Amino acid sequence: MTELAFACTGVRSDPYAAGPTLVFRLRITAGGGARVHALALRCQLRIEPARRPYGEAEGERLADLFGERSRWGSTLNPIQFAQVALMVPGFEGTTEVEMAVPCTYDLEVAATRYLRALDGGEVPLLLLFSGTAFSGPSGFQVTPVPWDKEAVVRMPAAVWRDAMEQHFPGCGWLRLPGDLMDELLAYRSRHALPSWEATVRELLGRAPIEEAVR
Known part of the structure; x- marks a missing residue:
């Protein structure tokens, strides 16, 4: 059996991809300089939140994922980030390849x-x-x-933000049920609002008034 070792030498965002995409540079080494004709890889990427500190504001934003900070000793569990397949061409000894990882901006996704x-x-x-x-x-x-082959990566958070900004500058995405979308569309039409942003701002603007009435 050919012994393989994996390492990640860098990660960047891809400005030319159709959607937000991170590109991981992998170094693959075959033990003893062995000849590898091809390598069909599957890679599971996991976030390990327990391996970094968090500021006060970050902790507040993460409360819906991990609960109160006093519980983090038991709730900072790994988060599934992505799973991709990669076909590596033949090499002898060591090779470096790029692995593209598409990202979602769906805020329903924990990652x-x-x-x-x-x-x-x-x-x-x-x-x-x-x-x-x-x-x-x-x-x-x-x-x-x-299955025990792995590589640890410390990706700058700015790299992910760059990928998002290239495709959704200054924006975020919410996934809503179809019936709620129909209601929002009807509301937008009734009030002749020019955009979804204007629709949401209109609804948020009405909220304090309705709370005051109650």
């Missing part, structure tokens, strides 16, 4: 809420690898990539 809550610093990520290696000096030897 997005976590990342949006950060003021800065680094995001502690763990990359977990599996898949199949096709190797051997002659012919093909097919072996699984062991």
Whole structure:
């Protein structure tokens, strides 16, 4: 079996992708300089929130994910960030490849809420690898990539924000049920509001009045 080692040497946002995308630079090393004909990889990316400190404002924004700070000793559990597949061309000894990871700005997704809550610093990520290696000096030897292969990454939070700003500058996204969308559209039409932003601002502006009446 060919021994493989993985490391992440950097991460950046892709300004030319169709949607928000992070690009991880991976270094893959085959033990003893072995020849690898191809590598079919699967990579699970997890956020490990317990591996960084948080300011007061960050803690308040993260309360809906982890509860009160006094409970964080038991609630700062890993968060699934993404799962991607990657086909690595043949190499001998060591190679470096780029792994594109599409991101969502859906605030219903825990990873997005976590990342949006950060003021800065680094995001502690763990990359977990599996898949199949096709190797051997002659012919093909097919072996699984062991589940214990992983790489630790400390991604600057600014890299994720850059990816979002390139596609959704100054904006966020909310996912709403279809019937609620129909009601909002009807409200917008009745009040001749020019945009969804104006619709939400109109509704927020009415809230204090309604609370005062109650």
